[in-house]
């Protein structure tokens with residue numbers, strides 16, 4: 001039980017008391033106490049132990065007793081009774097921000113509404129504004145709040161959430177009172193989708209930081225403003241929660257708010273076994289109560305006898321054991337990537353020219369790029385005929401003379417047909433510098449059939465890589481029913497690289513399968529599948545998947561130097 005839990009409890013009590021028409025002074029006392037506790041830097045447990053609860057504004061003897069009961073037993077009989085006395089549907093309606101207890105109760109009583117879904121329906125049908133005391137404006141506001149509530153429970157792609165968090169970080173970090181600032185939560189762990197966008201700030205002047213945040217130009221609406229925690233809605237309609245921490249506690253708070261939950265539970269167990277207590281405020285000796293550290297994350301981990309570990313690993317999937325033994329992997333980094341091996345141009349369905357894509361790859365410091373437009377079978381994507389391939393080859397050769405020692409590999413994203421054959425004859429495929437194969441149709445085939453189809457394609461000696469292996473689009477399309485284990489084994493056996501596709505809605509392979517692929521001895525390739533220049537930057541998302549999958553530089557095809565890559569792709573050509 002922490003400050004947040006106690007604050008929520010008191011706020012809920014205040015709402016219920018208000019519904020029952022209790023003395024407004026009492027209601028206000030609960031609210032005030034809740035607000036103060038939410039914004040208090042000190043741990044409420046500590047305050048209770050020291051007998052200082054009544055120093056908190058709004059907390060008298062009666063509230064202090066209730067807090068103590070809640071902290072020691074995890075529940076409060078008074079609150080449970082209160083909930084039973086008030087119509088149960090009303091407490092659900094109270095989740096809609098801005099819908100005060102009085103209005104919630106009125107709506108409940110007049111229309112028999114007990115859920116948010118019913119409330120939304122009634123608002124859309126303009127039934128609310130027919131009630132006394134509810135204007136049309138209020139009805140619209142309720143709808144907006146419901147929408148926002150739903151958005152909050154929906155997961156956002158990392159590729160959307162991360163840039164939004166970084167924008168806030170970049171705008172605030174220049175503020176003189178901001179000592180440190182980081183995205184926290186699942187963004188910092190680079191999960192493929194994100195629940196809440198959390199940002200932490202280290203500062204001794206939280207109020208000034210909150211003021212600065214709320215007046216940023218990207219803010220569309222301030223959803224909640226407190227002295228240490230605020231929520232804003234950006235112009236892109238994303239909610240971002242920003243919390244200010246005292247610099248002395250920043251490390252333990254960053255560790256705590258980065259998670260994951262499972263990782264933190266495992267850490268707490270280690271702490272308990274060592275006679276220590278770990279929370280967002282620091283790490284403490286249980287016997288003496290002395291605070292041992294918490295200024296930096298490294299400190300927290302070291303006191304627990306562990307090495308600091310990259311956030312991407314913090315899922316309690318063996319990283320704690322590895323850290324204790326000093327056996328953490330040396331994770332691949334963006335700087336290890338030497339080139340992109342899956343890139344489209346306006347020769348097929350890309351928007352930028354071959355020249356532009358090459359320039360963009362050069363700008364990113366790469367040694368090579370593979371141009372892999374679609375093959376003939378993919379009509380919708382203007383797949384290339386054999387004549388067009390030869391024409392493109394001539395242009396690639398010219399550009400290679402211009403840009404050497406940078407190298408453009410002339411490649412193809414060849415369609416795997418329904419029976420596992422490929423779009424071109426072997427003689428044509430043999431002319432490419434790199435052949436990557438994909439499924440773009442026939443997603444509905446049964447497991448055995450689609451697996452056999454992919455394996456047949458991989459057995460073609462010209463095929464170097466298998467793209468977006470599951471064919472999923474996050475939130476839109478499940479992948480096909482492929483037996484990935486069999487496909488990855490085949491890849492490992494034949495030296496066909498398995499792709500981690502960096503498109504934010506693909507992230508395919510995902511982290512768990514990437515790790516499995518490494519275990520099975522497969523080589524992975526991290527590609528952007530760019531269809532325009534800017535998308536080359538998506539590489540960070542693919543690298544994130546790889547890091548979450550424990551991959552190291554040696555596991556990744558496009559971490560090879562140009563020379564080693566060519567040796568690997570064409571041993572015979574290189575020997576000649």
Ligand SMILES: [Zn+2]
Nearest residue numbers: 413438467468
């Ligand atoms: Zn594709």
Ligand SMILES: [Zn+2]
Nearest residue numbers: 342344413529
């Ligand atoms: Zn592609």
